[in-house]
Amino acid sequence: MPLRHDIRRGALLMLGATALFTIMSALIKGLSENIHFVETMFFRSAFALPVMFVIAARGRNWGLLRTRRFPAHIVRAFTGTMAQGCSFYALTVLPLAEQTALTYTTPLFVTLLSIPFLGEKVGIHRWSAVLLGFAGIMVIALGDGAFQGSGPNQVVAIGMAVAVAQGVWSAATTLLVRSLSATESSATIVLWQSLLMTAFTLVALPFFWTTPTFFELFLLVLVGLIGGVAQIMLTEAYASAQVSALGPYSYTSILWSVAIGWVVFSDAPGWSTLGGAALIVASGLYILHREIRRARQRRKE
Template sequence: MAQPIPSHLQARSGIVSMLLAVFLYAVLNALAKHLAAEYPLAEVTFFRNAFALLPATAMLARAGGWRSLRTEHLGGHFWRAAIGLTSMVLLFLSYHLMPMADAVALSFSAPLFLTALSVPVLGERVGPYRWGAVAVGFAGVLVIVQPGRGMLNTGALVGLSAAVAYAFAMMAMRQLGRTEAPVTTVFYFTAFSTLLSAVALPFVWTMPTAEGFALMAAMGLVGGGAQYFATRAYALAPAAVISPFNYAGILWACLFGWLFWGDWPGTHVLAGAAIVIASGLLILIRETRRRAEAETCDTSPDMSHTLPLSTGRKH
């Protein structure tokens, strides 16, 4: 019988997996920015999803084969794919319209929108601690876009719209995560996104060159690999350990933007990104403590009759 892997080694493997995922996502974003300058965005999005089906299918095979696709929430998977695809298209467009680091910095505002929208959409109760973190985070967004200096341009608006759409996608993932395995959600998202993005192809199709096709194939495979390593990371270690490493993406965005496009983020972008990241980490810490308290209430035999079984979330 195989010996269980010690928890500290699992955490280390989870961190390495997340860092790999972040790097692959950065490569994916750079490829999307490059390809969007030559091909219609709908076509780029289609190939990103179509080739990602290969890693998604491999993940499915490792998780138990086609039996893992059994679900009673096919409509929920379709909705998650539709809103996730919208976020993807807007994110790729923001990369096309503005420097990579600026777009990535704005994408970090998604947890802020998720926290704010969870109140009216999911019926969650957000306390003053997290509302304060949200307020600070949005102040960081204002530092990035500098509306008083005319920096709130089309690219910034598209980037913020992508963050809002991603927040809605994450809320759909929360709902699905109560009953669905991660690999099931990943496969259905990739499959439905491929079908949905294919609808626009007859209207925008541009025959790719051999190099363009190879880059689009690489983009899809890299994206699928990033999803695999991100899924593996969260399976190996708690979100509180793994999630902060997502913010390493700003380092790769700065590096790739400088190497390939000669872009370097301004001081205001780096300062605003630091504020947004700090607020996101504060929300993560509070959310982790809140869940730990809820689990304690669920499992403590001495206190279960006096403490609520949840801390504000309505099921």
């Protein structure tokens, strides 16, 4: 079992997970020229399963599939599938750095959704952080010209809207995971996520199937394997250290996405993308800071 509160181990696992997730996104973007994103979603979920089963077999823990909250897992897998679909579609039309920056909107929507679903009170500090994050979204959108003219710009605008919608679905998923984690282990949640998301995308697969070449098939399988390993690393990271300590490391994916986008896709990020990303990251970090303060206050009460 990993040591609790091992910040060094948790940070290294988080850095590795974010790097792998960014590499996976780059592969998805490269495949999108010939392979529909729904087909890629199926391979992403299906070939993450072997990684999960290897982990279960190594620990001889087949009880991971045992659950008393199967309906909740279905809802969580549905929101996760919608988030993944939005993310994968956005990758087909947006530069890697922009898509990555817009995924950072999840903490903003977690804050907003916690009001109706968890009954939380959001003070002026967190509201200010949310507004700062939305300002970052507008900086990226306006700087890219998504709301100017017609034609290709409309595609960019739709891509950005879908990328922001991914933040909403991811926030819903986060809240559901919080609820599930009260009675289910992280490994059980991840395993059921992969199984059910594979089933959901399998149903849609015949409508979007394109027979891949051998090289494309290799890349599709690689997407799933990388995603599975990254998911396990992320889970292990959170098992090693507190979320509050690891939060800042998750934002290193913007550095990976800028570097990979520049080298592989020749997408040099503009100042609007970098500036908007900085605002969104700053808002996310401030929300994290407020969450830490609120947690400390609750422990003192």
